[in-house]
Amino acid sequence: MHQFLIEPMAPIQLGGYDISFTNSSLFMVLVLAAIWVFMLGGMKRELVPGRWQMAVEGVTGFINNLMSSSVGPEGKKFVPLVFSLFIFILFANFMGMMPFGIVPGGHAFTVTSHLTVTAVLAVLSFTTVLVVGFWRHGFHFFSLFVPHGTPIWLMWLIPVIELFSFLIRPFSLALRLFVAMTAGHVLMKVLAGFVISGLNAGSAVITPIVVIPSLALMVGISVLELLVCAIQAYVFALLTSLYLNDAVNLH
């Protein structure tokens, strides 16, 4: 569990709150820097794009399409938010998979494996939905909890269920990402532990039996983890866009 440990690097106090610069903060800044460098490659803005510009335009175009297909023409306004969420989660997930361990004393830290971080992102997403919904529709926004065609005799039940499913959204957003990243990293840690223990056993029989399948599985799980990194970022962006669609268009 050492990989999830937060270690203060520069203690800072502000108004009685501890806002120390930690290894978690360091990786947030690293992720931000990596995103900035990546996006800078798309800022050449040539008529005929190069490979890097093509890659950046692929990501922005992906979020653009997502928003216009989920929300419609009004989705354009929310592209900056959804894009920021998507690219931050994507880069944070990948940053946690980078082999910083080969540098002595260094170890990778996955920002998105912390509930506090994913909760901030989920609350940002959920707050935007609330603000947009009440801004556009006022109290009419509550009609979201009464789907079309609800029978009168179910009016006591359906809105309650809808309200709960609405209120659970930020928790499900935060927990899904946190659990997926944590579980993946724990699984990899366990398999890597098998490899180390098997090597330490030093037995001619047990060592190959334990180490070879564990290492093979480790390689496969690593690839799977990279897929999960991308999928979780996509799921977060997709769900945010769907929730925004509820807020913009009701239903």
Place this chain on the structure above:
Amino acid sequence: MPQFDQILTTYSSQIFWMLLVFAILYIVVGKGMVSKIDANVEARDRKIADDLAAAERARAEADGLGESGSADLAAARAEAQAKASDAKAKAAKDAEARVAKADAEIAAKVAASEATLAKATADAMASIEGVAAEAAAEIVAKVSGAKVTAAQAASAVKTVLAHG
């Protein structure tokens, strides 16, 4: 799990830095870079669409030119054919007229020749009568010693010739 063990001691730092980093990300990347990149992509798409439209227009224009060109060509061909048939008809008429003229000339020449021939035949007949009458008068004189006048001889010859 450190995520839960440390949550009470680290939440303020985590939330603060996450909000700060996300604010920078949102303003610099989300608001700044993404819109510029999107504008560039849109400008490119528009340019491609414009170029395609221009090419389509040029193609339609070329098609129009080709059609009017082939129409011109057909008209010119029809005109040329009309002129050629006119010329042929005229030539045929000329040739007919010339043939008719030549025919008439030839007929006239033939008639003249026939007249000359008839005259010559008549002359020859007349001279034959004269010669025959002289010869008859001489023969009569030699055979019978009778003197026959030229007029008598001539009438006799004429009678004989007439009776064949």
